[in-house]
Amino acid sequence: MPISNYFGWFFVVYLFMQIFALYLAKYDKKGTESFSKSYWLEPIAVYAxxxxxxxxxxxxxxxxxxxxxxxxxxCVFTMVFVALHAALTVSRAHDLEAQ
Structure with missing residues (x-):
């Protein structure tokens, strides 16, 4: 499989996420502060x-x-590490907001 295939998929995902981020920046007036901790931990759990x-x-x-x-x-050094890091980041962010 040529390396250009990987770069192509990376570019497609980047474009999709960038368009979605611009959409949220324009139309999402509430922001993400109103979501609970479990809202953010659910996709992390699915990934883990x-x-x-x-x-x-x-x-x-x-x-x-x-x-x-x-x-x-x-897997341990990519998927598990990223899931643990994300869970700790979400947990720490919500603990700081509670103070």
Missing amino acids: IQSLNYLLLCFTGTGYRDIYDSMTLV
């Missing part, structure tokens, strides 16, 4: 749950052990 497949495959998968071990390491 998706990483369970890779983590469990390392312990239960038969054959291709090298690939499963590599996938687990990548």
